[in-house]
Amino acid sequence: MYGNAYIEPDSELAAKMAASREEDPEKLAEFEARIARGEKIEPDDWMPAEYRRQLLRMIEQHAHSEIIGALPEGTWITRAPTLRRKLALIAKVQDEVGHGHLLYSAAETLGKSREAMINDLISGKSKYSNIFNYPAKTWADIAVIGFLVDAGAIVNQLANAKGSYGPYCRALERICYEESFHLKQGYDAFVALAVGTPVQREMLQDALNRWWFPPMMHFFGPPDTISVHTEKLMRWKVKMASNEEMRQDFIEQYVPKIWELGMTLPDPALRKDEATGVWEYTQPDWDEFFRVINGDGLCNKERLAVRRYAEENGRWVREALMNPIQKRMVPYA
Amino acid sequence: MNNAIKDLLFRLADDELVLGHRNSEWTGLGPILEEDIAFSSIAQDQIGHAVANYTLLHESAAADEPLPDAIAFGRNEKQFFSSQFTELPIGDYAFSLIRHFLFDHAEMLRYELLTASSFAPLAALARKIKGELKYHVLHADLWVSKLGQGTEESRARMQTALNEAWPYALGMFEPSDYEAELVTNGIFSGEEGLQESWLEVVAPIIEKAGLTIPQASEPKYGGRHGYHTEHLQPLLDEMTEVYRLDPAAIW
Ligand SMILES: [Fe+2]
Numbered sequence: 001m002y003g004n005a006y007i008e009p010d011s012e013l014a015a016k017m018a019a020s021r022e023e024d025p026e027k028l029a030e031f032e033a034r035i036a037r038g039e040k041i042e043p044d045d046w047m048p049a050e051y052r053r054q055l056l057r058m059i060e061q062h063a064h065s066e067i068i069g070a071l072p073e074g075t076w077i078t079r080a081p082t083l084r085r086k087l088a089l090i091a092k093v094q095d096e097v098g099h100g101h102l103l104y105s106a107a108e109t110l111g112k113s114r115e116a117m118i119n120d121l122i123s124g125k126s127k128y129s130n131i132f133n134y135p136a137k138t139w140a141d142i143a144v145i146g147f148l149v150d151a152g153a154i155v156n157q158l159a160n161a162k163g164s165y166g167p168y169c170r171a172l173e174r175i176c177y178e179e180s181f182h183l184k185q186g187y188d189a190f191v192a193l194a195v196g197t198p199v200q201r202e203m204l205q206d207a208l209n210r211w212w213f214p215p216m217m218h219f220f221g222p223p224d225t226i227s228v229h230t231e232k233l234m235r236w237k238v239k240m241a242s243n244e245e246m247r248q249d250f251i252e253q254y255v256p257k258i259w260e261l262g263m264t265l266p267d268p269a270l271r272k273d274e275a276t277g278v279w280e281y282t283q284p285d286w287d288e289f290f291r292v293i294n295g296d297g298l299c300n301k302e303r304l305a306v307r308r309y310a311e312e313n314g315r316w317v318r319e320a321l322m323n324p325i326q327k328r329m330v331p332y333a
Numbered sequence: 334m335n336n337a338i339k340d341l342l343f344r345l346a347d348d349e350l351v352l353g354h355r356n357s358e359w360t361g362l363g364p365i366l367e368e369d370i371a372f373s374s375i376a377q378d379q380i381g382h383a384v385a386n387y388t389l390l391h392e393s394a395a396a397d398e399p400l401p402d403a404i405a406f407g408r409n410e411k412q413f414f415s416s417q418f419t420e421l422p423i424g425d426y427a428f429s430l431i432r433h434f435l436f437d438h439a440e441m442l443r444y445e446l447l448t449a450s451s452f453a454p455l456a457a458l459a460r461k462i463k464g465e466l467k468y469h470v471l472h473a474d475l476w477v478s479k480l481g482q483g484t485e486e487s488r489a490r491m492q493t494a495l496n497e498a499w500p501y502a503l504g505m506f507e508p509s510d511y512e513a514e515l516v517t518n519g520i521f522s523g524e525e526g527l528q529e530s531w532l533e534v535v536a537p538i539i540e541k542a543g544l545t546i547p548q549a550s551e552p553k554y555g556g557r558h559g560y561h562t563e564h565l566q567p568l569l570d571e572m573t574e575v576y577r578l579d580p581a582a583i584w
């Protein structure tokens with residue numbers, strides 16, 4: 001699962017700096033022509049430094065989001081209320097870890113090692129999707145995450161799968177295939193609660209209220225400012241759709257499914273303007289979005305602490321894989 | 334004979350459920366992503382085996398046994414017949430790995446014996462499960478060898494884990510009250526023989542990994558008769574936390 005790549009606030013500055021690192025105009029023209037023809041860029045192909053930097057950051061963030069995203073759901077595996085749900089949840093979280101694995105490999109093709117990426121994650125230097133900085137408080141949260149967060153991830157990842165970088169597109173194709181199972185399972189668990197006992201419905205409504213505002217409304221990021229920079233990223237097929245386009249797509253597909261089950265969403269302004277086909281909604285607090293991204297969310301510290309704990313506790317295993325005693329015991333001959 | 338079969342199925346299923354629960358705790362926290370994924374797979378297989386055995390209990394062995402979920406989530410520790418080995422906390426990765434190694438070899442041999450059981454539904458299930466276990470055992474053997482021969486630290490951790498695990502591992506072979514009946518009726522050939530063949534299989538692998546089997550350990554018995562360590566009831570409380578909100582609800 002994943003939210004949209006977060007474009008740094010200083011990206012205009014970074015773009016100016018990158019632009020000053022003049023790329024060879026001939027190579028740049030050929031590169032842009034290839035992308036315009038729909039060709040994929042492969043790791044050994046020439047690419048502008050700015051393209052490499054943006055893609056690496058995006059794929060790395062995506063990989064981190066998968067790994068961190070495994071944590072809130074992972075804590076409910078041992079508490080799943082039926083054996084069937086337990087099996088499905090383990091398989092799902094396992095897939096997410098697998099997505100992280102696949103994406104780290106895709107990012108490595110751009111020149112940064114998995115280890116360096118994980119170090120940047122646990123030091124807090126790299127970002128991941130904000131949505132995982134909110135807590136999963138009850139079993140109903142697992143249904144809401146499996147349904148809506150995975151649905152959001154699919155909207156985002158289907159768009160990105162049509163991007164220009166070959167290794168990322170191929171990873172996303174496989175990931176999207178698995179995410180669609182997650183969505184199915186998530187929806188199934190969601191429906192079970194929605195048509196269940198009063199206690200179950202109440203749990204679900206509570207979870208829905210908490211996940212809609214602000215996490216889901218923040219999921220695709222703030223409405224993009226149309227700048228020369230975002231235009232270039234779209235021309236290079238790094239960014240495939242605007243944040244608002246994806247949010248509209250998500251609302252259009254999933255809000256009716258929620259309402260259909262008699263559940264409500266905590267936004268009285270949420271409605272479709274039938275004339276324009278555009279959904280109206282209350283803007284979430286975007287200051288909070290930036291506060292959470294920069295570390296001040298409900299769970300940022302806990303998520304990183306858990307990840308750091310896993311890394312530190314696993315260090316001896318990784319070291320053992322790197323220096324077998326055996327090697328030292330082999331006689332020189 | 335009914336009680337003998339019931340007892341046998343409870344032991345098989347409860348071991349799988351409890352250890353599957355423990356192994357699933359690694360999901361998202363493994364020492365490397367590849368092992369994180371491997372432990373999730375093992376946990377899924379084990380919980381799958383528990384479901385299969387509970388289903389057998391419900392369908393073929395005892396008409397009074399409820400559906401698998403109710404069997405799994407509706408009992409307290411006294412009603413669990415898993416070995417104490419399975420309920421111990423995950424510890425460090427060395428302990429979980431050693432437990433996986435010792436348990437899965439025993440399980441593989443146990444199901445191999447059960448393929449010849451006169452209780453036909455169990456023999457059929459054993460044939461199915463046996464194939465999956467081959468991969469568990471290969472995985473365990475590979476990692477015991479890697480970490481036994483990795484660094485000084487990894488070897489020390491593996492030896493410590495083995496020392497801690499061993500008496501509990503022997504507890505897996507705690508005889509049943511129905512032992513004679515099971516043997517006479519050709520349902521299961523018995524714990525003693527199983528323990529012997531298990532030792533023959535695991536001892537050389539442990540030795541090759543540079544580790545030493547601890548001497549003179551008293552087996553930790555009790556689990557097979559409902560006597561558990563302080564770790565099982567909290568595990569069950571956690572496992573049933575949501576289920577208990579409304580056991581009649583459909584989740
Ligand atoms: Fe994913």
Ligand SMILES: [Fe+2]
Nearest residue numbers: 001150179182
């Ligand atoms: Fe997913």
Ligand SMILES: [Fe+2]
Nearest residue numbers: 349378379382
């Ligand atoms: Fe098993």
